[in-house]
Structures are given as C-alpha cells and as structure tokens.
Amino acid sequence: xxxxxxxxxxxxxxxxxxxxxxxxxxxxxxxxxxxxxxxxxxxxxxxxxxxxxxxxxxxxxxxxxxxxxxxxxxxxxxxxxxxxxxxxxxxxxxxxxxxxxxxxxxxxxxxxxxxxxxxxxxxxxxxx
Amino acid sequence: xxxxxxxxxxxxxxxxxxxxxxxxxxxxxxxxxxxxxxxxxxxxxxxxxxxxxxxxxxxxxxxxxxxxxxxxxxxxxxxxxxxxxxxxxxxxxxxxxxxxxxxxxxxxxxxxxxxxxxxxxxxxxxxx
DNA sequence: CGGTATCCCCCATGATACTG
DNA sequence: CAGTATCATGGGGGATACCG
Numbered sequence: 001x002x003x004x005x006x007x008x009x010x011x012x013x014x015x016x017x018x019x020x021x022x023x024x025x026x027x028x029x030x031x032x033x034x035x036x037x038x039x040x041x042x043x044x045x046x047x048x049x050x051x052x053x054x055x056x057x058x059x060x061x062x063x064x065x066x067x068x069x070x071x072x073x074x075x076x077x078x079x080x081x082x083x084x085x086x087x088x089x090x091x092x093x094x095x096x097x098x099x100x101x102x103x104x105x106x107x108x109x110x111x112x113x114x115x116x117x118x119x120x121x122x123x124x125x126x127x128x
Numbered sequence: 129x130x131x132x133x134x135x136x137x138x139x140x141x142x143x144x145x146x147x148x149x150x151x152x153x154x155x156x157x158x159x160x161x162x163x164x165x166x167x168x169x170x171x172x173x174x175x176x177x178x179x180x181x182x183x184x185x186x187x188x189x190x191x192x193x194x195x196x197x198x199x200x201x202x203x204x205x206x207x208x209x210x211x212x213x214x215x216x217x218x219x220x221x222x223x224x225x226x227x228x229x230x231x232x233x234x235x236x237x238x239x240x241x242x243x244x245x246x247x248x249x250x251x252x253x254x255x256x
Numbered sequence: 257c258g259g260t261a262t263c264c265c266c267c268a269t270g271a272t273a274c275t276g
Numbered sequence: 277c278a279g280t281a282t283c284a285t286g287g288g289g290g291a292t293a294c295c296g
Binding site for chain 3: 277278279280281282283284285286287288289290291292293294295296
C-alpha cells in the first residue's frame with residue numbers, strides 16, 4: 001500500500017493539481033460521449049454528433065466541443081460553403097484519450113450486469 | 129427501448145443504456161478520487177478518506193460512498209466500538225474499476241503538460 | 257466519530273429566439 | 277447548418293446543527 005505518487009510531483013487528491021481539472025473535464029457526462037463517438041466514427045459534422053448523442057442539446061454539445069478544442073483534444077475545421085460546414089476530428093492527443101475512455105466504456109459494459117444486480121440487492125434490503 | 133439497441137448490444141450514446149448511468153457515476157468528480165484513494169491506500173476509515181481528499185465535504189463523501197456501496201464497488205464495515213468505527217474497502221468489482229480509473233489518472237498525468245500548453249495557445253489566440 | 261437533516265444559494269442546464 | 281444570446285429554473289452542493 002504505497003502512496004499513489006506517480007511522479008512525486010502532483011497529487012490528484014489535492015485541489016490545485018492540474019490532473020484534477022483534467023479528470024473533472026473527462027468526468028463531464030457529455031464529454032465522454034463526444035470522445036467516444038468521435039473515436040468510433042471518425043470525423044463528424046456538428047449535426048451528426050448532435051443526432052448521434054441522444055439527449056444532448058446544441059448548447060451542451062458546443063460547450064463540450066469548445067472545451068475539448070481548448071484542451072487540444074479535438075480539431076475544429078470550417079469549410080466556407082453555404083451554409084457553412086464544420087467538422088470535428090480527434091487530434092493525436094484526443095486519440096490517446098479515446099483509448100483510455102474506451103477502457104472505461106469497456107469496463108462499464110462488462111460489469112453492467114453486476115452493478116445492476118448489486119443495486120437491486122441493495123435496494124431490496126432497504127425496502128421493507 | 130428497442131431503439132437503445134444496436135445489433136443486440138447496448139449503445140452508450142442512448143439515454144436509457146445502463147452504461148450511461150455507470151459512466152455518469154464514474155464521471156462524478158469525487159467518486160473517481162474516492163476510488164483512487166481506496167485503491168492506493170486500501171481500507172480506510174471515513175475520516176481518513178475525508179482528510180485524504182482535499183476539499184470534499186462530509187455530505188459529498190457520504191453520498192459518493194453510498195452510491196459506490198449500492199453499486200457493489202465498495203464494502204462498508206461497521207465496528208460497534210464507542211464511538212463507532214466505520215471502514216470502507218474496495219470489493220473485487222471495485223478493484224477492477226480501480227484499474228480502469230488508474231488508467232485515466234495515468235493518462236491525465238502523462239498529458240497534463242500538453243493540455244496546459246494547448247490551453248495557453250488557445251487562450252492567447254483569442255485575446256487581442 | 258460517522259451520519260442525517262435542514263436550509264438556502266447559485267450555477268449549470270434547458271428552452272427559445274435570433275444571426276451569419 | 278452552426279453557433280450565440282438571453283432568460284428562467286431546479287437541483288447540486290455548501291454551511292450548520294443535531295442524533296446514535
């Protein structure tokens with residue numbers, strides 16, 4: 001049980017650590033799904049992303065994409081057609097993040113049943 | 129519900145998919161840190177967790193732990209001393225999740241600098 | 257000590273309408 | 277089609293006080 005100092009420099013449990021911000025960004029519901037979708041389907045237009053991710057509003061989609069663009073995770077390309085065409089693509093950094101996100105997604109998929117079972121058991125033990 | 133399925137598999141981009149709930153739970157800021165801490169340090173008391181995770185309030189800690197307990201990720205043990213002693217431990221399911229979370233954490237560590245650089249570049253390009 | 261209950265505020269988010 | 281602006285709201289989460 002060593003401490004979890006990867007580099008000895010930063011500790012993610014401390015508020016000022018940049019990783020905390022990174023994890024916070026990743027933690028965002030829509031962000032994960034956006035990355036997942038781009039990873040699975042490659043370059044997509046804004047509208048395609050919107051219809052691919054059920055329930056996301058344009059506002060949230062744009063916001064997520066801006067954040068990801070700022071972090072260097074996605075690249076935004078504008079083609080000056082009329083009407084304008086905008087596409088989003090994962091950068092190399094984004095692709096590497098996509099792999100990590102895929103790991104989480106895979107874990108969720110593989111253990112979904114266990115979790116649902118655990119929830120049922122927990123809930124049943126409480127309603128009586 | 130049928131629309132939630134693609135080739136017999138669940139699609140995480142659909143709202144009703146259980147993986148979405150799982151990812152949502154994982155996405156929670158504190159939850160990730162709680163799992164990380166338990167993974168790194170093993171069984172801990174409530175107070176130890178609270179002081180290990182900078183900035184978390186008791187309310188949020190308890191809430192996170194309850195959710196994780198419900199999902200079968202952590203086990204809660206109560207020793208009837210006076211005052212009462214409560215410890216939390218990752219279950220086998222929780223340990224496997226811990227590995228996935230560690231992957232994300234490692235990614236964050238490794239690419240922190242790239243992200244910070246990307247942000248600076250992005251911000252500079254916008255302030256005139 | 258660990259947890260619950262209560263109050264309350266504020267920000268993230270949704271809805272809507274509008275521009276290029 | 278992609279994005280911005282504006283307003284309203286609700287619930288997430290902080291502070292506090294109190295139980296077992």
